[in-house]
Amino acid sequence: MTTTRRTALGRPSATTHAEIERVAFALFEERGFDATPLELIAAEVGVGRRTLFRYYPSKNDIPWGLFDRTVEDFAALLDAAPLDAPLWETVHHGVVAFNDFPRDADPPHEQRMRLILRTPALQAHSVLRYRQWREVIAAYVARRTGASPSDLQPRTVGHVSLALSLAAYDRWLDDPSASLPGLVDEAMQGLRAHLD
Structure with a gap:
């Protein structure tokens, strides 16, 4: 070692x-x-x-690395989107961009996510991190719609975005040769129904 x-x-x-x-x-x-x-x-x-x-x-x-900094970057990414872009599109593209990691990441992103998503001892801790991530989306949706982050629509968009992303990760971990951003993009197509 x-x-x-x-x-x-x-x-x-x-x-x-x-x-x-x-x-x-x-x-x-x-x-x-x-x-x-x-x-x-x-x-x-x-x-x-x-x-x-x-x-x-x-x-x-x-295993989560510098997640707090990553979440701050995610919030900045959403905030940088043009205000005239459709809300569903901004969230969709923001989530895809958030999940586009360099192939030379060390440790590899696949190894990191396999550990996080498939280690029972990490599941309870992951709930805390998922909450932080969902709150970024809920806060952004709330700002764009004039709602409160605790209102149903912003919360729903956060939860749905997380569920769609996790489904893409499950598929990617089964076949790491697939494009993770492509899978997230495909999964996030379903978000439009919640924000149109």
Whole structure:
């Protein structure tokens, strides 16, 4: 596995979110998510457990990467759309763009999503992340329609968009040679009925 990097004073050198994720995903692949304690990840990265907590509040957060930043980018992407574009189209294209990841992502997006979507121990934690994602859509729809994010239509659009995206991911994980953005695009075609 990795070797501990140390500074001249004997302390571990600085690390990054990306490095932690690379090490953690290698361990998850080798040992399984449940059998990989946080202490082992910290040791392999060359930092203490408390230092690791400065990067990720829990082991369950590691597979999600920098999700808070990604969600902020998603909100900015929706907000940048022309206001004269149909609402369904803006949400549709925003969700497709959100799910278009570089093929050279490290760890690979397929590995990340396979772990998140097919590891029972991560399902409860995923509900929190899905909520954040749905709230971005609900807030955007509310701004565009003059509604409140807690009103039924914005919430419904958030839930429907998530369900359509997850269906596309299920299909993609069964056949990773398929285009994920293409599958999300195809699934999101059904959104128009909710916003026309």
